[in-house]
Amino acid sequence: MELLLLLLAAHFVADFYLQAGKWIHCRNENHFKSPGLWKHGLVHLVLYLAVLLLWFLPGQQPAPWLQVAGAVAILAISHVLTDGWKSYRPATLLYFLIDQIIHITIIFALWLWITDTAFDDIKRVAAWLMSSQNLAIALAYLLVGKPASVLISMALKRHTDAMSQTAEQGEAGALTGVGLASAGAWIGYIERFLTLSFVLMGQFTGIGFLVATKTIFRFGDLTTNKDMKLTEYMMLGTLLSFAFALAVGWLTIRSMKA
Structure with missing residues (x-):
């Protein structure tokens, strides 16, 4: 769970604190040809990589490096693709929420993949969420x-x-x-x-x-x-x-x- 929280924190820092306003304007104007969009994706890549490298420090946890590298690449690329898709849509609350839900869902899925979270653990969380x-x-x-x-x-x-x-x-x-x-x-x-x-x-x-x-x-x-x-x-x-x-x-x- 700690790793999931760190990945979510990295997402929100990169998306809301380290994204320049001119990058957003450039993305909305030029879409996938926007340098700002790719700079934004690079910021996400660096933060996700930093989080995963710090999490899997030698001697701390067994490191599935192939999964880590794949997860970082998927997170960064999926973020660029999602933001590029959103740049063609109106700047409304609906598309903002859809964009964030896509990002968070991908982070959650890759967290499950990296940590090999057991299905029983997911069932316990689901049972708690569905409690009376x-x-x-x-x-x-x-x-x-x-x-x-x-x-x-x-x-x-x-x-x-x-x-x-x-x-x-x-x-x-x-x-x-x-x-x-x-x-x-x-x-x-x-x-x-x-x-x-x-x-x-x-x-x-x-x-x-x-x-x-x-x-x-x-x-x-x-x-x-x-x-x-x-x-x-x-x-x-x-x-x-x-x-x-x-x-x-x-x-x-x-x-x-x-």
Whole structure:
């Protein structure tokens, strides 16, 4: 496991700390003909080689040098090919995540090959990941995401319609600003994820800090608008969001103790 962590650390250092911005721009412009792409691949090769050489020091571990050399070559070449493929795609979060998943999957597979990790070890890790406690936690995070948003949206529909009519009529209670598209939904996801995390860790003071932080950022909007309906609407949505996350967190803890 230590070797896997070292290889992952080498990947993230090379990908995010030792990659110059001009290399990325050059790669996106010239693709596989980009010198920056190949320099980036060379940095990965050097770091992976350094990690494996240090790991298999003479007298420390039996060194499968042929596997080490093959793994370094595969890691560096696969990284160049993946980044080159990504350079033809839009610079979006989806392709960024796909790119990282490919890199990490290859690192994991080669770690298994180099260390001759037994299938029984993989089964033990898989069994731990699929334990009832971990599944309960995963289900909790799924529930406080989109399902919670849909539930809160339905609960506030009558109030949302009233606020929309007020805004259309240009009354004093009309909203004075337009937010980023989908930003409100993402704010809700993050606040519920954080609330659930604090509940599961038993750090209830963190929830108070989260509520206080949101109140501070919202205070300017509410005082500027000077509309009681908007204030009540936003407080209701916030309280429903926190209440849902707290309830799911409490039920998750109870199920884990059962």
